Amino acid sequence: MSVEQPPFDSPEIRRLTPVIGPGHTFGSVTDKISSIVLTRPTSLGWYIGFLIAFSLMGVMTVAIGWLVIKGVGIWGINIPIGWGFAIVNFVWWIGIGHAGTLISAILFLLNQKWRTSINRFAEAMTLFAVACAGIFPLIHTGRPWMAFYMFPYPSTMGLWPQFRSPLIWDVFAVSTYGTVSLMFWFVGLIPDLATLRDRAVKKPLKIIYGMLSMGWRGSARHWHRYQSAYLLLAGLATPLVLSVHTVVSFDFAIAIVPGWHTTIFPPYFVAGAIYSGFAMVLTIAIPLRKVYGLEDFITMRHLDNMAKVMLATGLIVAYGYFFEFFMSSYSGNKFDVFLVQQRLHGPYAPFYFALILCNILTPQLLWSYKMRHNVTVLFIMSIVVNIGMWLERFVIVVISLTRDFVPSAWGRYSPTFWDWATFIGTIGMFVTLLFLFVRVLPAISIAEMRELVAETSEEKK
Amino acid sequence: MQHRSHIYGVMGEFGTPEELLHAVEKVREAGYRRFDAFAPFPVEGLSEALGLKRNLVPAITLLGGLAGGVGGFFFQYWAMAITYPLNIGGRPLNSWPAFIPVTFELTILGASLAAVFGMLALNKLPQPNHPVFNVHRFTHASSDRFFVCIESKDRKFDLAECARLLQEVHAHHITEVALD
Numbered sequence: 032m033s034v035e036q037p038p039f040d041s042p043e044i045r046r047l048t049p050v051i052g053p054g055h056t057f058g059s060v061t062d063k064i065s066s067i068v069l070t071r072p073t074s075l076g077w078y079i080g081f082l083i084a085f086s087l088m089g090v091m092t093v094a095i096g097w098l099v100i101k102g103v104g105i106w107g108i109n110i111p112i113g114w115g116f117a118i119v120n121f122v123w124w125i126g127i128g129h130a131g132t133l134i135s136a137i138l139f140l141l142n143q144k145w146r147t148s149i150n151r152f153a154e155a156m157t158l159f160a161v162a163c164a165g166i167f168p169l170i171h172t173g174r175p176w177m178a179f180y181m182f183p184y185p186s187t188m189g190l191w192p193q194f195r196s197p198l199i200w201d202v203f204a205v206s207t208y209g210t211v212s213l214m215f216w217f218v219g220l221i222p223d224l225a226t227l228r229d230r231a232v233k234k235p236l237k238i239i240y241g242m243l244s245m246g247w248r249g250s251a252r253h254w255h256r257y258q259s260a261y262l263l264l265a266g267l268a269t270p271l272v273l274s275v276h277t278v279v280s281f282d283f284a285i286a287i288v289p290g291w292h293t294t295i296f297p298p299y300f301v302a303g304a305i306y307s308g309f310a311m312v313l314t315i316a317i318p319l320r321k322v323y324g325l326e327d328f329i330t331m332r333h334l335d336n337m338a339k340v341m342l343a344t345g346l347i348v349a350y351g352y353f354f355e356f357f358m359s360s361y362s363g364n365k366f367d368v369f370l371v372q373q374r375l376h377g378p379y380a381p382f383y384f385a386l387i388l389c390n391i392l393t394p395q396l397l398w399s400y401k402m403r404h405n406v407t408v409l410f411i412m413s414i415v416v417n418i419g420m421w422l423e424r425f426v427i428v429v430i431s432l433t434r435d436f437v438p439s440a441w442g443r444y445s446p447t448f449w450d451w452a453t454f455i456g457t458i459g460m461f462v463t464l465l466f467l468f469v470r471v472l473p474a475i476s477i478a479e480m481r482e483l484v485a486e487t488s489e490e491k492k
Numbered sequence: 493m494q495h496r497s498h499i500y501g502v503m504g505e506f507g508t509p510e511e512l513l514h515a516v517e518k519v520r521e522a523g524y525r526r527f528d529a530f531a532p533f534p535v536e537g538l539s540e541a542l543g544l545k546r547n548l549v550p551a552i553t554l555l556g557g558l559a560g561g562v563g564g565f566f567f568q569y570w571a572m573a574i575t576y577p578l579n580i581g582g583r584p585l586n587s588w589p590a591f592i593p594v595t596f597e598l599t600i601l602g603a604s605l606a607a608v609f610g611m612l613a614l615n616k617l618p619q620p621n622h623p624v625f626n627v628h629r630f631t632h633a634s635s636d637r638f639f640v641c642i643e644s645k646d647r648k649f650d651l652a653e654c655a656r657l658l659q660e661v662h663a664h665h666i667t668e669v670a671l672d
Contacts, residue, residue: 057532057636061532065635183571189576191571191576194572195591199594200597203594204593207597211604214604226635229631230635246617246618246622248624249531250530251535254535255539256611258534259549264604268600274593274596485509
């Protein structure tokens with residue numbers, strides 16, 4: 032087996048940096064992961080963290096409530112900058128949501144064993160990020176209670192959505208992505224819910240986990256079909272995850288606005304999505320393993336691999352920035368050339384330079400083995416990349432819209448208090464959901480960890 | 493020869509996946525067909541040992557994908573070109589390239605829904621209760637133990653004979669499984 036393996040995954044390397052700590056058995060992984068949910072008392076830190084996150088979520092509720100009462104005028108959007116924070120945040124969140132399915136599906140198909148201990152919470156993160164993302168276009172419509180117009184339902188007016196519009200493609204892409212991610216996550220959870228059902232002591236917990244596990248009993252005949260379904264879902268989710276950010280980039284690329292109308296958008300949006308997604312997985316994984324003592328399961332090898340994926344996708348993004356710049360200059364199209372100059376010298380130039388600093392320059396530190404193995408550096412880096420990717424969407428949306436074709440259509444944009452409140456509020460919602468998730472569901476797939484134990488014990492023989 | 497048994501079957505417990513595989517092979521060699529193995533994770537080679545053939549999940553997934561894709565495309569065609577045609581600067585009503593993204597998404601959606609619900613339906617889940625849960629130690633089937641259960645519906649089923657066979661393959665805790 033080790034013969035076909037490339038040298039960077041040699042047995043020697045695997046021994047030095049294992050994907051699971053030594054000495055674990057089927058029982059010990061089950062105990063350790065299920066105890067976080069079932070037996071460990073809820074710590075004071077959890078309550079404090081949850082309270083802060085939940086308060087921020089309350090800020091979101093107030094911000095959206097005020098929006099519904101007053102309308103989108105409370106935001107900084109204007110004509111010509113109709114998109115503003117809502118779309119910046121939408122693209123940012125949906126991008127973050129890409130890592131979960133990438134880890135679960137693509138790394139599963141590529142048989143990358145290190146994905147096992149991070150896929151569950153990465154998938155959860157995907158779902159929560161998609162939920163946050165979904166809020167923005169919804170409330171940006173101004174009349175969110177009319178949002179059902181975007182779905183093809185037989186109305187008495189005989190009216191259908193305009194299927195030629197990228198915005199309708201987006202509705203289909205994001206809702207399909209949300210649905211498939213939810214199913215993928217839930218199918219993965221079924222055996223673990225059965226474990227929790229069998230290990231729970233309190234009657235209500237037994238009933239709740241029992242209902243959720245649907246009577247899973249680990250029958251070999253069930254596993255047989257389960258594995259087929261899981262593999263197929265992975266195969267289906269792989270093109271899906273690539274298509275979603277492609278469709279999101281069509282929202283821009285199909286329009287003729289300078290800086291948006293480029294063919295490089297789909298691949299570079301997808302790379303950027305994976306980049307920010309892995310950054311967010313690191314942002315969550317590092318505190319999670321620390322707080323719950325999961326260093327045996329989320330090892331340095333995982334952090335190192337994720338840092339490498341970040342570096343690689345970061346370089347693709349850098350390539351995208353370069354060619355965006357080059358093609359505009361080389362095309363000789365005066366509007367495109369002007370837009371590039373606006374990025375460098377216009378009123379929003381500091382954002383552009385901050386973006387280059389966060390997304391291209393800082394991550395170059397990850398070339399160093401030492402940096403990749405320094406948990407603090409990785410944590411800070413992951414936050415820097417998240418900020419950088421948010422700035423990228425800000426630069427794309429705002430600079431292009433403020434510098435259109437005719438000077439009479441130029442404008443300025445600055446977010447208001449309510450813009451910030453909504454954005455920070457969704458971060459609160461995201462963190463709230465994560466806190467609830469680690470408390471009530473196994474953050475690491477127990478069944479897959481047992482499989483990993485079985486495989487690694489075979490390797491040693 | 494039709495005698496209804498009062499028990500569901502006989503169950504034996506194993507400590508490792510290797511023991512389970514060995515036991516399953518032996519039980520199958522002995523001529524039993526209505527029996528099942530239970531494991532806390534998908535054990536490699538178990539499906540083959542049980543003689544399970546290819547399952548229907550891939551075919552159902554294909555059908556779901558086709559239904560989503562074909563249905564999705566022609567629905568858009570019908571909505572945009574037939575029932576509510578909008579003439580925009582004389583552009584063709586059947587602007588099929590613009591229908592591809594939604595067609596693609598609906599293909600994936602149809603296939604995924606079919607894969608998940610097809611798998612659950614074929615496994616007859618959700619099923620709130622099952623006789624195997626009557627065995628006290630079966631709670632370990634979802635953590636660290638492996639089980640084989642020979643069902644009383646098997647033509648060859650004989651309580652003493654099955655128990656002896658399970659003993660032969662070194663099963664621990666051989667128990668009768670009550671029907672309810």
